[in-house]
Amino acid sequence: MSLLSVDNLHTRYVSRGRTVTAVDGVSLTVAAGETVGLVGESGCGKSTLGKTILRLVDPAEGSIRIAGQEIATLGQRALAPLRRNMQMVFQDPYGSLNPRQTVGTLLETPLKVHGMGSRRERRAQVLDILARVGLPPDAAARYPHEFSGGQRQRIGIARALVLKPQLVICDEPVSALDLSIQAQILNLLVALKRDLGLSYLFISHDLSVVRYFADRVLVMYLGRIVESADHATLWRDPRHPYTRALLSAVPVADPTYPRAPVAMRGEVSSGPATGCRFRTRCPIAIDRCAVEDPMLNDLGGQHRVACHRLE
Amino acid sequence: MMYPLLRVEDLTIGFPAATVVHEVSFEVFPGETMALVGESGCGKSITAFALMRLLPPGARILRGEVMFDGINLVTAAPRTLRDVRGRTLSLILQEPMTSLNPVLPIGMQIAEVMRRHEGIGKAAARRRSVELLELVGVTDAQRRYDDFPHHFSGGMRQRVMIAMAVACNPKLLIADEPTTALDVTIQAQVLDLLDSLRRQLGMAVLLITHDLGVVAQWADRVTVMYAGRVVEQAPVRPFFASPRHPYARGLLDASVGHDGEAHYTTRRLNEIPGSVASAAFEHGCPFAPRCPVRIDACRLSSPPLVALVPEHRVACIVTAGTEHVPAVG
Amino acid sequence: MPLEGALDRSADAAPPIARPLARGRSGRLLRACVTNPAFLVGLMILLTVVAVALLAPWLYPGDPQDMVAVPAMWPGEDWEHPLGTDSLGRDVAAGLAHGARVSLLVGLSAAAIGLTIGTVVGASAGYFGGVVDNALSRLTEVFQTVPTFLLVIVIVAIVQPAASTIALAIGVAAWPTVARLVRAQFRSLREADFVMAARSLGYSSPRIIAMEVLPNALPPVIVTTSVMVANAILTEAGLSFLAMGDPNLVSWGSMIGDGRSLLRTEWFLTALPGAAIALTVLSLNLVGDGLNDILNPRSGLA
Numbered sequence: 001m002s003l004l005s006v007d008n009l010h011t012r013y014v015s016r017g018r019t020v021t022a023v024d025g026v027s028l029t030v031a032a033g034e035t036v037g038l039v040g041e042s043g044c045g046k047s048t049l050g051k052t053i054l055r056l057v058d059p060a061e062g063s064i065r066i067a068g069q070e071i072a073t074l075g076q077r078a079l080a081p082l083r084r085n086m087q088m089v090f091q092d093p094y095g096s097l098n099p100r101q102t103v104g105t106l107l108e109t110p111l112k113v114h115g116m117g118s119r120r121e122r123r124a125q126v127l128d129i130l131a132r133v134g135l136p137p138d139a140a141a142r143y144p145h146e147f148s149g150g151q152r153q154r155i156g157i158a159r160a161l162v163l164k165p166q167l168v169i170c171d172e173p174v175s176a177l178d179l180s181i182q183a184q185i186l187n188l189l190v191a192l193k194r195d196l197g198l199s200y201l202f203i204s205h206d207l208s209v210v211r212y213f214a215d216r217v218l219v220m221y222l223g224r225i226v227e228s229a230d231h232a233t234l235w236r237d238p239r240h241p242y243t244r245a246l247l248s249a250v251p252v253a254d255p256t257y258p259r260a261p262v263a264m265r266g267e268v269s270s271g272p273a274t275g276c277r278f279r280t281r282c283p284i285a286i287d288r289c290a291v292e293d294p295m296l297n298d299l300g301g302q303h304r305v306a307c308h309r310l311e
Numbered sequence: 312m313m314y315p316l317l318r319v320e321d322l323t324i325g326f327p328a329a330t331v332v333h334e335v336s337f338e339v340f341p342g343e344t345m346a347l348v349g350e351s352g353c354g355k356s357i358t359a360f361a362l363m364r365l366l367p368p369g370a371r372i373l374r375g376e377v378m379f380d381g382i383n384l385v386t387a388a389p390r391t392l393r394d395v396r397g398r399t400l401s402l403i404l405q406e407p408m409t410s411l412n413p414v415l416p417i418g419m420q421i422a423e424v425m426r427r428h429e430g431i432g433k434a435a436a437r438r439r440s441v442e443l444l445e446l447v448g449v450t451d452a453q454r455r456y457d458d459f460p461h462h463f464s465g466g467m468r469q470r471v472m473i474a475m476a477v478a479c480n481p482k483l484l485i486a487d488e489p490t491t492a493l494d495v496t497i498q499a500q501v502l503d504l505l506d507s508l509r510r511q512l513g514m515a516v517l518l519i520t521h522d523l524g525v526v527a528q529w530a531d532r533v534t535v536m537y538a539g540r541v542v543e544q545a546p547v548r549p550f551f552a553s554p555r556h557p558y559a560r561g562l563l564d565a566s567v568g569h570d571g572e573a574h575y576t577t578r579r580l581n582e583i584p585g586s587v588a589s590a591a592f593e594h595g596c597p598f599a600p601r602c603p604v605r606i607d608a609c610r611l612s613s614p615p616l617v618a619l620v621p622e623h624r625v626a627c628i629v630t631a632g633t634e635h636v637p638a639v640g
Numbered sequence: 641m642p643l644e645g646a647l648d649r650s651a652d653a654a655p656p657i658a659r660p661l662a663r664g665r666s667g668r669l670l671r672a673c674v675t676n677p678a679f680l681v682g683l684m685i686l687l688t689v690v691a692v693a694l695l696a697p698w699l700y701p702g703d704p705q706d707m708v709a710v711p712a713m714w715p716g717e718d719w720e721h722p723l724g725t726d727s728l729g730r731d732v733a734a735g736l737a738h739g740a741r742v743s744l745l746v747g748l749s750a751a752a753i754g755l756t757i758g759t760v761v762g763a764s765a766g767y768f769g770g771v772v773d774n775a776l777s778r779l780t781e782v783f784q785t786v787p788t789f790l791l792v793i794v795i796v797a798i799v800q801p802a803a804s805t806i807a808l809a810i811g812v813a814a815w816p817t818v819a820r821l822v823r824a825q826f827r828s829l830r831e832a833d834f835v836m837a838a839r840s841l842g843y844s845s846p847r848i849i850a851m852e853v854l855p856n857a858l859p860p861v862i863v864t865t866s867v868m869v870a871n872a873i874l875t876e877a878g879l880s881f882l883a884m885g886d887p888n889l890v891s892w893g894s895m896i897g898d899g900r901s902l903l904r905t906e907w908f909l910t911a912l913p914g915a916a917i918a919l920t921v922l923s924l925n926l927v928g929d930g931l932n933d934i935l936n937p938r939s940g941l942a
């Protein structure tokens with residue numbers, strides 16, 4: 001049984017009378033011990049999907065099961081004890097840390113709320129997790145604003161891990177970090193995964209990081225999953241035109257390498273109302289794309305793509 | 312010889328309890344893109360703030376000079392600074408959420424910059440703001456003009472910041488990790504946008520980033536910092552062909568992308584052993600505790616930045632000792 | 641923890657990073673005094689005024705309205721009455737001391753009333769949003785369109801002009817400012833990522849409101865409060881000057897009102913209570929600014 005299984009999830013935001021469907025019928029699973037990468041255009045709903053799965057944003061419809069238990073309809077009170085097992089590393093490392101609490105308080109409160117350990121044990125755990133993410137012990141007495149962007153990101157990671165959850169949704173956990181610390185954090189996440197059997201839903205726009213770290217990758221476009229494949233397949237044989245555009249845009253760390261033009265027209269839009277949402281930017285669109293919405297279609301070997309040209 | 316647009320010399324910045332930027336010197340020439348890379352916490356953002364004279368409370372410029380466009384920004388009067396900031400020198404901050412006002416519509420925040428510096432009318436400012444939003448790839452800009460920052464995704468907020476920063480066609484744009492929150496296609500769009508603005512307006516860009524791919528593809532020169540000091544400085548081609556400072560080499564080595572096939576199940580990523588050294592390190596080379604080629608002399612004094620070949624400067628006595636060092640200058 | 645951490649070997653080499661000198665609230669207060677002389681000056685003046693107000697019954701026993709000496713005596717003429725006497729022979733120093741009681745009392749109670757109403761209205765509007773927010777915001781706007789001073793005059797004209805009703809009137813007229821501020825704070829904080837993070841960690845709603853939202857929402861309100869006290873003092877002075885204050889009490893405003901007719905000759909009768917008002921209001925503003933720095937952990941005083 002998978003640890004997390006999400007079925008036909010929809011999330012809508014209503015702001016000033018306008019409805020935005022940020023997540024539009026997403027289904028996915030994360031097995032115990034598995035790392036699923038989630039990539040996609042900025043604004044396509046990755047963070048919203050992560051927040052909806054953790055019930056930080058209410059789903060409009062669909063089901064979310066954690067270890068078989070349906071949580072899409074649970075009240076916040078019933079959810080509170082379950083939250084210990086599912087945590088999130090937030091995208092904005094500063095905004096997600098209360099500016100008026102010291103790092104020590106930030107890390108200790110979750111343990112206190114979930115009644116874990118005595119005061120002394122909690123302190124020890126805080127110091128332990130700080131050390132694990134590469135921060136000095138005296139960081140506990142300081143406020144978030146006294147740290148650089150990357151250091152704050154590590155505080156966020158420490159907070160998500162301090163409860164020793166089973167599922168961690170990492171929303172861009174290393175994008176604010178320089179390469180050597182990025183390598184340290186990724187190695188750390190790998191080690192924790194091995195030792196605790198953690199599962200990750202790993203949101204990132206850094207494709208080389210996802211390639212290294214994920215077992216399976218989902219590509220999202222405007223609220224939908226458009227391609228899903230295991231990591232090796234996706235890089236060897238990307239099929240959806242959006243995935244191809246995305247891969248072509250990865251900058252190569254070699255100045256002699258010519259910068260490739262992005263294989264995609266136009267820019268992010270709210271998507272056309274009918275047919276394939278990518279069709280206004282798609283280089284290979286056909287007439288059918290304007291009328292019919294492509295469904296995820298299995299190309300074999302768990303490689304699934306939503307595109308009419310690939311059926 | 313071209314005159315630099317920005318010349319930073321011996322810039323030293325301290326908080327009450329520690330000095331976090333030590334004798335940093337570099338130049339940015341008109342129309343070029345200079346990348347500033349380095350370990351998280353090495354003082355890149357603080358340096359950027361110092362250039363704008365917008366240091367966080369407690370931080371002070373202890374020494375040094377920042378000449379920009381003929382003005383010494385370290386000693387300039389507040390009036391002059393206000394005039395420079397946002398007009399000829401602008402800054403894109405690392406944290407889009409905290410640098411946007413959460414209770415004002417984003418369009419208004421962009422319009423405000425233009426109205427203050429260019430004295431244009433309300434309607435004109437609105438029109439230009441909408442254009443700018445479209446320019447940075449916010450679709451439906453007319454309508455999104457009145458949205459509040461929390462209505463935007465992380466990447467979209469960052470683009471709003473960029474629109475705000477280029478609103479007055481600055482001569483130098485300091486961009487502190489401008490595309491960290493963006494996916495690669497939009498990153499390419501935004502950097503191409505900055506690149507074309509740079510070409511059209513002769514704007515120079517100081518690009519703070521940790522993405523070496525971005526450095527390789529979009530920068531002309533690169534300055535590497537470690538623990539508050541400049542350790543290497545070179546044009547990008549020679550830098551990527553052969554980085555000289557052991558830290559820079561470690562950085563390229565740690566890159567996930569440099570070995571395309573790597574997967575966590577088969578290989579651990581290379582790390583630079585040890586942890587971030589503090590900028591408060593008193594003697595010797597700041598990288599010495601983690602350096603694989605360290606010799607005893609490294610612990611004695613902090614190595615100066617010397618030119619190995621013109622334009623390629625390194626602060627490492629081991630590297631400098633094994634290679635021919637021509638006279639500086 | 642039983643795990644092999646990837647980073648533990650690097651951890652013990654972790655360096656000390658810049659750390660500020662003093663910690664905690666009191667440390668911050670101390671540093672604020674050292675680094676912000678304006679705050680210190682404001683605090684000293686304010687404490688002096690408070691001390692005088694508290695000690696007035698012992699310093700000047702008896703009713704300050706009593707005639708005690710020759711009228712219109714200049715300061716320094718008679719050391720029994722160091723600040724002179726007014727046109728009715730009342731001791732100016734006694735008036736100032738007792739007036740401080742009235743001014744501070746009215747100022748503080750008015751601010752407390754405004755603060756309570758404003759916080760409750762603003763917090764409900766901001767936290768619940770929707771219909772509640774709409775209704776409360778309209779109400780706030782209605783109150784805000786009426787000029788404060790006018791509203792106070794109307795209320796006082798209807799009810800008895802006693803110190804308590806004056807405080808109530810000023811408080812009732814002042815709450816919209818607080819309400820708007822608190823509402824804006826709650827609205828933006830409700831959306832803040834760290835509030836969402838707190839929910840993701842399973843914190844209860846009361847805990848989130850008390851520990852996460854309130855501490856971030858209150859500081860600007862506290863700062864505004866000091867300004868509110870100052871405004872209330874000014875309003876009370878204005879009322880008394882117009883002879884609409886409490887007729888049984890001496891206040892700074894009524895002293896200025898009484899001295900008005902002698903402005904050309906005995907100008908000190910207006911200048912002294914005027915200076916007292918100005919100093920107190922100034923000190924409250926200085927303290928407010930200082931508090932703003934102290935309560936903000938980003939200010940470098942943290």
Ligand SMILES: Nc1ncnc2c1ncn2[C@@H]1O[C@H](COP(=O)(O)OP(=O)(O)OP(=O)(O)O)[C@@H](O)[C@H]1O
Pocket residue numbers: 013014015020022040041042043044045046047048049091205461462463464465466467492493494
């Ligand atoms: N609170 C909100 N109210 C209204 N719209 C919102 C809200 N939060 C997000 N949105 C919108 O929902 C869409 C998805 O946002 P989301 O933050 O999930 O994107 P994302 O994929 O995480 O992007 P990024 O990579 O830039 O972080 C965007 O169009 C955004 O503008």
Ligand SMILES: Nc1ncnc2c1ncn2[C@@H]1O[C@H](COP(=O)(O)OP(=O)(O)OP(=O)(O)O)[C@@H](O)[C@H]1O
Pocket residue numbers: 145146147148149150151176178326331349350351352353354355356357358367369405657658659
């Ligand atoms: N308010 C402060 N008080 C004390 N120390 C601070 C403060 N702000 C920053 N620092 C310290 O100054 C150093 C430099 O910080 P800076 O933000 O410039 O790093 P950075 O190079 O931009 O890192 P990153 O890539 O993570 O953003 C860090 O070690 C940080 O801990």
Ligand code: SF4
Pocket residue numbers: 241242276277278279280282283284285286289294306307308309
């Ligand atoms: S379905 Fe059509 S428009 Fe959509 S991606 Fe495929 S070819 Fe392009």
Ligand SMILES: [Mg+2]
Pocket residue numbers: 046047048091171464465466
């Ligand atoms: Mg996001």
Ligand SMILES: [Mg+2]
Pocket residue numbers: 148149150355356357405487
């Ligand atoms: Mg930074």
